[in-house]
Amino acid sequence: MEMDSLSNGNNTTATASTPATVSPDSSAATARATPTPPPSSTGPQLTEALKLEHQFLRVPFEHYKKTIRANHRAVEKEVSAVISGVTDAASADFSPDDAVNHLNSLVSRLQGLKRKLEEGSRAENLQAQKCRARLDHLESADGENLSEWNSTRLKRILVDYMLRMSYYDTAVKLAECSNIQDLVDIDVFQEAKKVIEALQNKDVAPALAWCADNKSRLKKSKSKLEFQLRLQEFIELVRAENNMRAITYARKYLAPWGATHMKELQRVLATLAFKRDTECATYKVLFEAKQWDFLVDQFKQEFCKLYGMTMEPLLNIYLQAGLSALKTPYCYKDDCTKEDPLSQEAFRTIAMPLPYSKQHHSKLVCYITKELMDTENPPQVLPNGYVYSTKALEEMAKKNDGRITCPRTGSEYNYTELVKAYIS
Amino acid sequence: MELSTIKDAFDRVTKKQKLSSAKTQEMLDQIRQEIESALDKMQSANNSDPEHNYKAVLNELKANLLKIAPLSQMEGTQKELNVALSKYGKLLEKYFNPDISKAYRNIDVDIHTLNQIIANHFYRQELFDIGDHFVSVVGEPESASTMKAPFLEMYQILEAIKNQNLEPALNWASMNSDKLAQSGSDIVLKLHSMQFVKILQNGTRDEALHYARTHLSPFASSHMAEIQKLMACLLWTGKLDRSPYHALLSGSNWDKLAEDLKREFCNLLGQSYNSPLSVTVAAGVQVLPPLLKFMNVMAGKKQEWQTMNQLPVPVELDREFQFHSIFVCPVSKEQATEDNPPMLMSCGHVLCKQSILKMSKNHTKMFKCPYCPFDIDAVQCRQLYF
Numbered sequence: 001m002e003m004d005s006l007s008n009g010n011n012t013t014a015t016a017s018t019p020a021t022v023s024p025d026s027s028a029a030t031a032r033a034t035p036t037p038p039p040s041s042t043g044p045q046l047t048e049a050l051k052l053e054h055q056f057l058r059v060p061f062e063h064y065k066k067t068i069r070a071n072h073r074a075v076e077k078e079v080s081a082v083i084s085g086v087t088d089a090a091s092a093d094f095s096p097d098d099a100v101n102h103l104n105s106l107v108s109r110l111q112g113l114k115r116k117l118e119e120g121s122r123a124e125n126l127q128a129q130k131c132r133a134r135l136d137h138l139e140s141a142d143g144e145n146l147s148e149w150n151s152t153r154l155k156r157i158l159v160d161y162m163l164r165m166s167y168y169d170t171a172v173k174l175a176e177c178s179n180i181q182d183l184v185d186i187d188v189f190q191e192a193k194k195v196i197e198a199l200q201n202k203d204v205a206p207a208l209a210w211c212a213d214n215k216s217r218l219k220k221s222k223s224k225l226e227f228q229l230r231l232q233e234f235i236e237l238v239r240a241e242n243n244m245r246a247i248t249y250a251r252k253y254l255a256p257w258g259a260t261h262m263k264e265l266q267r268v269l270a271t272l273a274f275k276r277d278t279e280c281a282t283y284k285v286l287f288e289a290k291q292w293d294f295l296v297d298q299f300k301q302e303f304c305k306l307y308g309m310t311m312e313p314l315l316n317i318y319l320q321a322g323l324s325a326l327k328t329p330y331c332y333k334d335d336c337t338k339e340d341p342l343s344q345e346a347f348r349t350i351a352m353p354l355p356y357s358k359q360h361h362s363k364l365v366c367y368i369t370k371e372l373m374d375t376e377n378p379p380q381v382l383p384n385g386y387v388y389s390t391k392a393l394e395e396m397a398k399k400n401d402g403r404i405t406c407p408r409t410g411s412e413y414n415y416t417e418l419v420k421a422y423i424s
Numbered sequence: 425m426e427l428s429t430i431k432d433a434f435d436r437v438t439k440k441q442k443l444s445s446a447k448t449q450e451m452l453d454q455i456r457q458e459i460e461s462a463l464d465k466m467q468s469a470n471n472s473d474p475e476h477n478y479k480a481v482l483n484e485l486k487a488n489l490l491k492i493a494p495l496s497q498m499e500g501t502q503k504e505l506n507v508a509l510s511k512y513g514k515l516l517e518k519y520f521n522p523d524i525s526k527a528y529r530n531i532d533v534d535i536h537t538l539n540q541i542i543a544n545h546f547y548r549q550e551l552f553d554i555g556d557h558f559v560s561v562v563g564e565p566e567s568a569s570t571m572k573a574p575f576l577e578m579y580q581i582l583e584a585i586k587n588q589n590l591e592p593a594l595n596w597a598s599m600n601s602d603k604l605a606q607s608g609s610d611i612v613l614k615l616h617s618m619q620f621v622k623i624l625q626n627g628t629r630d631e632a633l634h635y636a637r638t639h640l641s642p643f644a645s646s647h648m649a650e651i652q653k654l655m656a657c658l659l660w661t662g663k664l665d666r667s668p669y670h671a672l673l674s675g676s677n678w679d680k681l682a683e684d685l686k687r688e689f690c691n692l693l694g695q696s697y698n699s700p701l702s703v704t705v706a707a708g709v710q711v712l713p714p715l716l717k718f719m720n721v722m723a724g725k726k727q728e729w730q731t732m733n734q735l736p737v738p739v740e741l742d743r744e745f746q747f748h749s750i751f752v753c754p755v756s757k758e759q760a761t762e763d764n765p766p767m768l769m770s771c772g773h774v775l776c777k778q779s780i781l782k783m784s785k786n787h788t789k790m791f792k793c794p795y796c797p798f799d800i801d802a803v804q805c806r807q808l809y810f
């Protein structure tokens with residue numbers, strides 16, 4: 001397959017009309033309605049469509065890895081504690097009773113760990129199942145059920161949008177009604193929900209806890225989210241005129257970031273000199289409530305990055321691409337067919353700043369039948385320059401004694417006056 | 425690479441995970457056993473020199489635990505698991521496109537417009553509860569969801585048809601008879617025909633005849649053949665299943681009628697048959713792969729891309745997405761526009777105006793058609809309107 005054009009079956013047989021179309025004695029009206037579009041069932045096109053689903057597989061996988069990591073850390077910690085407990089008992093001067101008690105406490109600690117581990121194992125298995133369910137779902141897409149699979153995909157995309165915009169309830173409802181709970185990441189976003197809601201209530205604690213949980217990965221991606229959260233806490237202390245505490249706080253939590261983010265640190269520290277109602281622009285902005293919104297955005301970005309999700313909702317990505325693919329100058333005309341999404345005002349608005357589609361081969365659609373005009377159904381030219389398909393013109397002529405009327409200008413001609421056009 | 429390869433890789437991951445879990449449990453059990461046996465020893469050695477023995481038991485326990493080395497054993501299986509996890513992750517990145525937002529332009533989308541589109545989509549797809557919930561959550565006014573009322577009506581009519589009740593549909597048809605006649609649709613005839621067949625099955629011949637006289641006769645001139653067929657069915661009132669027209673009783677006719685009605689209903693509403701959101705997203709799915717490939721190859725052009733007026737790669741969408749005629753001049757490879765329309769040459773081939781101007785040196789000389797050896801006079805070329 002060449003890189004620059006994705007060819008499709010251009011002949012009408014590839015997209016065979018379903019029985020629902022034109023009946024032999026139909027009027028022009030039903031002929032006008034387009035056939036129910038059969039989904040693209042060509043192999044390579046389907047493969048390409050599946051390759052867009054990285055996020056679909058990666059998110060539950062990241063979640064799975066995270067659970068495994070967390071469980072392992074817990075085990076390591078407890079086992080180390082137990083072993084050093086034994087070592088301590090061996091070297092210390094315990095009385096016999098104390099030693100027995102000590103060892104018993106270690107045993108119950110181990111039992112507690114074992115229970116926790118079983119729980120953790122169950123969680124891991126559930127998540128592994130989820131990963132596998134998604135792999136199965138991708139495999140299940142084939143020519144037979146493609147329109148349903150596509151419809152599910154749109155629902156998944158909409159749930160993703162709802163979750164990103166924090167419309168959690170709608171997401172849950174949509175997932176439930178279509179039974180796609182395994183195929184969407186509501187549980188992962190619940191984690192984000194806590195942090196976001198706290199931030200919206202000016203509480204950085206859950207966010208900081210999240211940063212601690214994901215410390216190594218955030219460090220690898222050189223994230224400064226933790227720094228920004230700490231800065232905000234500092235600013236809040238200054239706002240409350242708790243300057244002494246602010247300075248202590250800065251010494252403990254902000255100083256470590258000084259090496260890499262000195263400028264920003266200096267700027268924020270300077271707020272100590274100004275007060276919360278300062279009019280100085282540089283510092284006024286730091287005290288604004290908008291800063292919290294900024295933190296929410298930053299968190300969302302880091303969160304998406306960590307889980308291998310795109311920064312933008314999937315809906316926006318697919319919508320933008322689709323609109324561009326459909327956008328032609330003809331879409332904005334008044335007589336644009338209603339079947340074209342770009343005949344709708346809302347879609348036109350969103351598509352305004354987007355690029356037009358590009359095609360390398362002519363594709364001609366008959367104004368009357370909406371069918372393709374190709375070698376099997378060649379275009380014919382009326383004396384007034386308007387072009388229609390042979391099928392449409394033949395049928396018109398048959399019903400009207402060889403006379404045809406141009407539907408757009410009303411001019412009448414004889415079928416014999418038509419000229420064939422040859423378009424590659 | 426196929427999905428089966430990826431599935432196998434994931435199976436390896438779960439296998440390693442189970443091994444790791446098992447090893448951890450094993451270690452925990454061993455540690456506990458050691459401690460418990462130490463406790464037993466302590467209890468039994470209660471009588472003879474307790475102090476000295478306790479110390480010895482504890483030291484023995486410490487030594488045993490060191491020998492088992494639970495931490496390093498668990499680390500071993502954990503490492504294997506990590507290798508499998510990493511392999512799987514790399515496989516995902518290799519087979520799938522890790523970042524499909526590469527072609528995304530950072531343009532602000534008016535959130536109200538988008539919410540409107542989403543709400544209307546829900547109503548179109550018969551998800552009325554979810555549509556309502558969404559509208560209330562995002563705080564759009566009721567008026568924004570223009571699609572709710574009409575589609576509610578449509579689905580009510582369709583539901584009735586599913587139960588072979590044509591009343592709502594016939595009411596709708598009579599209320600909109602003018603518009604339907606104007607659009608040249610024959611849905612009204614189809615509805616009445618179906619009702620007629622229903623009466624034939626369940627009612628008397630007189631009822632059927634009366635119905636035909638009232639509702640089918642207006643169509644006699646335009647749909648002669650259809651009407652004749654239906655009239656003939658009168659002979660088999662009540663036993664249509666044994667007539668040559670038994671196909672009229674097939675259940676699939678009801679499905680087809682529902683589909684036709686949906687089509688006409690949407691048409692009258694000035695709406696498309698398919699949800700525009702579905703169509704757009706489906707088109708997006710087709711155009712993204714080549715677009716992303718272009719982005720990957722032309723990494724440097726990212727800045728240019730943000731301001732391009734046209735997609736940089738041509739994409740042939742499926743037939744169902746072709747709503748307009750696009751003429752591409754075979755000579756210049758440019759798409760025809762209002763300023764550069766397609767022109768028909770006397771040989772029957774078509775070029776765009778600018779190509780003809782160029783080839784004829786501004787209408788000054790004759791030129792040969794690039795496809796056939798015809799001599800073309802630029803002045804005689806006619807503009808085409810697709």
